[in-house]
Amino acid sequence: xxxxxxxxxxxxxxxxxxxxxxxxxxxxxxxxxxxxxxxxxxxxxxxxxxxxxxxxxxxxxxxxxxxxxxxxxxxxxxxxxxxxxxxxxxxxxxxxxxxxxxxxxxxxxxxxxxxxxxxxxxxxxxxxxxxxxxxxxxxxxxxxxxxxxxxxxxxxxxxxxxxxxxxxxxxxxxxxxxxxxxxxxxxxxxxxxxxxxxxxxxxxxxxxxxxxxxxxxxxxxxxxxxxxxxxxxxxxxxxxxxxxxxxxxxxxxxxxxxxxxxxxxx
Amino acid sequence: xxxxxxxxxxxxxxxxxxxxxxxxxxxxxxxxxxxxxxxxxxxxxxxxxxxxxxxxxxxxxxxxxxxxxxxxxxxxxxxxxxxxxxxxxxxxxxxxxxxxxxxxxxxxxxxxxxxxxxxxxxxxxxxxxxxxxxxxxxxxxxxxxxxxxxxxxxxxxxxxxxxxxxxxxxxxxxxxxxxxxxxxxxxxxxxxxxxxxxxxxxxxxxxxxxxxxxxxxxxxxxxxxxxxxxxxxxxxxxxxxxxxxxxxxxxxxxxxxxxxxxxxxxxx
Numbered sequence: 070x071x072x073x074x075x076x077x078x079x080x081x082x083x084x085x086x087x088x089x090x091x092x093x094x095x096x097x098x099x100x101x102x103x104x105x106x107x108x109x110x111x112x113x114x115x116x117x118x119x120x121x122x123x124x125x126x127x128x129x130x131x132x133x134x135x136x137x138x139x140x141x142x143x144x145x146x147x148x149x150x151x152x153x154x155x156x157x158x159x160x161x162x163x164x165x166x167x168x169x170x171x172x173x174x175x176x177x178x179x180x181x182x183x184x185x186x187x188x189x190x191x192x193x194x195x196x197x198x199x200x201x202x203x204x205x206x207x208x209x210x211x212x213x214x215x216x217x218x219x220x221x222x223x224x225x226x227x228x229x230x231x232x233x234x235x236x237x238x239x240x241x242x243x244x245x246x247x248x249x250x251x252x253x254x255x256x257x258x259x260x261x262x263x264x265x266x267x268x269x270x271x272x273x274x275x276x277x278x279x280x281x282x283x284x285x286x287x288x289x290x291x292x293x294x295x296x297x298x299x300x301x302x303x304x305x306x307x308x309x310x311x312x313x314x315x316x317x318x319x320x321x322x323x324x325x326x327x328x329x330x331x332x333x334x335x
Numbered sequence: 336x337x338x339x340x341x342x343x344x345x346x347x348x349x350x351x352x353x354x355x356x357x358x359x360x361x362x363x364x365x366x367x368x369x370x371x372x373x374x375x376x377x378x379x380x381x382x383x384x385x386x387x388x389x390x391x392x393x394x395x396x397x398x399x400x401x402x403x404x405x406x407x408x409x410x411x412x413x414x415x416x417x418x419x420x421x422x423x424x425x426x427x428x429x430x431x432x433x434x435x436x437x438x439x440x441x442x443x444x445x446x447x448x449x450x451x452x453x454x455x456x457x458x459x460x461x462x463x464x465x466x467x468x469x470x471x472x473x474x475x476x477x478x479x480x481x482x483x484x485x486x487x488x489x490x491x492x493x494x495x496x497x498x499x500x501x502x503x504x505x506x507x508x509x510x511x512x513x514x515x516x517x518x519x520x521x522x523x524x525x526x527x528x529x530x531x532x533x534x535x536x537x538x539x540x541x542x543x544x545x546x547x548x549x550x551x552x553x554x555x556x557x558x559x560x561x562x563x564x565x566x567x568x569x570x571x572x573x574x575x576x577x578x579x580x581x582x583x584x585x586x587x588x589x590x591x592x593x594x595x596x597x598x599x600x601x602x603x
Contacts, residue, residue, distance in 0.1 A: 099420070107477075108477070117473050120472065120473045120474070149371070150375040153368060154375060188589070193588075194548050197551065197565075205385055205388050206385045207378065209377065210377060284462050301472075313461070320460045
């Protein structure tokens with residue numbers, strides 16, 4: 070036996086995986102095919118650049134006139150109120166919902182029912198949900214609040230159920246062994262373990278609700294979305310820019326604050 | 336009962352400062368809720384007929400206008416799928432190089448780290464509907480604006496999470512490869528990639544799942560997909576078509592969730 074045959078018999082350190090190569094080339098082929106459907110031609114791209122330049126030109130300088138600022142302030146305050154109320158009521162509802170969906174606390178029929186309901190709540194984008202609520206309760210902040218409550222319950226109770234399922238069962242057993250009832254088990258064994266994570270989820274969801282509460286106005290759900298969309302449709306791009314700047318500033322501020330809050334509660 | 340001697344240490348869970356911070360937060364939260372409840376404008380007249388309106392909504396939606404599916408929904412549904420998928424692919428292509436710049440163990444240059452982080456934060460703080468407004472103004476209504484808005488919104492998400500995965504990669508294999516003089520491309524391919532591959536796929540699948548949901552609403556502002564059909568049906572008050580479109584979106588979202596969890600359990 071020569072050295073060459075020995076070398077041939079030794080398997081390579083990184084064997085080629087044909088399934089993954091196939092998957093990658095399939096993905097690449099799909100990307101090429103799908104982009105060909107987008108009708109992105111060179112002239113369209115150039116036209117787009119030109120439009121973009123015009124767009125930016127009309128955006129600057131941002132519009133800081135007093136009447137516009139008043140409109141923006143009212144819209145932003147309403148968005149903030151929508152976010153606060155949706156988070157409060159949504160989180161309140163998520164508490165029993167998450168406990169019901171946790172498979173280690175609730176009987177199977179209840180947890181599967183709760184899980185199914187959560188899946189339904191999560192499946193629609195908040196903007197679509199607010200279309201339905203605008204029809205049900207009319208234009209205005211209430212429709213936005215209700216829509217965001219739906220998405221809050223969908224998100225927070227799903228993750229809260231996971232947190233409850235991951236908790237240490239020994240403390241629950243210990244409290245049960247003393248003959249405590251279900252509510253006492255919850256108060257003495259479950260909540261002390263999961264409350265910090267729950268507050269973290271609630272704070273995170275407030276951030277997310279604030280982002281979405283600036284959008285529900287596009288379909289009539291109240292908040293800054295309506296003035297934003299109106300300004301956009303009227304080609305008042307300088308007002309659009311002002312609104313965007315205010316939204317981004319508020320979101321960044323809230324992210325900073327919520328980061329602090331989560332650290333306090335850890 | 337005897338009083339505890341003064342020298343016995345009292346154990347408390349939190350320091351006084353922590354307790355003050357916590358109770359302050361509860362007070363602030365309660366104040367915010369009260370203020371919002373008082374200030375928010377709710378028109379009670381609209382509320383009186385809410386049950387009627389809701390019943391009316393469902394009565395108008397059912398039965399769905401099934402005949403509308405082949406002529407008005409199928410094509411835009413496929414377009415929605417393309418927008419979400421292509422947008423996710425584009426976002427990954429743009430975000431992965433940036434996340435290498437953001438990872439402090441790979442790029443040892445605080446300025447480059449900061450630039451990449453800044454791109455991520457700005458991408459995430461603009462909602463995909465707002466990105467869609469911008470791209471519709473630039474490229475006109477259509478699926479292209481949708482793809483770009485999905486991609487630009489996703490860069491921050493993918494980049495942040497993938498960058499964090501890169502930072503958690505173990506030094507061992509990378510140092511070994513560096514020590515044998517492997518070129519940079521091999522260090523990437525054989526040192527980092529096997530370690531971060533699971534994180535990569537889970538981030539990509541998660542974002543694809545989210546993007547399927549988001550691409551369904553982009554059409555409301557003209558960025559293509561099933562939202563365009565939804566917007567038209569809403570404006571014409573064809574609630575039976577609205578119901579059909581919502582049912583289709585629901586089915587697609589559930590199907591996506593099943594597919595992603597199947598892929599996840601196979602490759603992760």
